[in-house]
Amino acid sequence: MSEENNESKKANQDLPLGLKVLITGFVGGLFWGIIWYVAYFFNFTDVGPNLLWKAWTLGSWSEEATGQWIAISLLAILSIGVAFFYRYVFAKITSMWAGVGFGALLWVIIFYISNPLFIGLDSVPDLSGITIVSTLSLFVCYGLFIGYSISYEYEMEKYTGT
Known part of the structure; x- marks a missing residue:
């Protein structure tokens, strides 16, 4: 068992930083996108991941669960760039x-700068307090996940030279 752990650690260290960043971005976007949808589903926020679709006038599918899940998938891909x-x-x-x-x-x-692009999205002062707090908390947790993960891997690469 110890030998398997050493091989697993070695394999993880052999991954280039770029690949680790790609994986971190994808997983972060997917995980926090799902959490955002759960928050939307349980009415902690009036805005769900389908916010991406509000920049275009699309059919009713964008408001349904299908639109939410496709938006989560797109968030995971966009998160790689982030x-x-x-x-x-x-x-x-x-x-x-x-x-x-x-x-x-x-x-x-x-929510502030890009707000005019999103059709039907209220300005921040017009959003409910729980929507502001929930979405801000989700974005802060997402940023913390991305930031801490990438900074950690960057430091490990610097110190271990892999």
């Missing part, structure tokens, strides 16, 4: 607060 952005801009910052701030910045970009 993870690489974080890797090249913020990876050297080892504090967890960098990830928290990154998630909050993403929330501001989507």
Whole structure:
């Protein structure tokens, strides 16, 4: 059993940082997209992952569960780009607060700056308090996941030389 653990650790260390960033981005987008859908399903937020579709006038499918799951899949793919952005801009910052701030910045970009692009999305002052708190919390947790994971792998690569 110990030999298997050593082989597993060795295999993980052999992965290049770029692949680790890709996996982190995909898994982060998928996991936090699903959590966002659960929060939407249980009415913790009025805005679900299908927010992506609100930039276009699409059929009613975009409001249904199918639209939510397709949006989650797209979020996982888009999250890869977000993870690489974080890797090249913020990876050297080892504090967890960098990830928290990154998630909050993403929330501001989507809910404040990009708000006019999303048809039917109320402006932030018009959103319910629970929607603001829930979505901001989700984005902060997502940013923390992406940021801390990538910064950790970046530091491990720097110190181990893999």
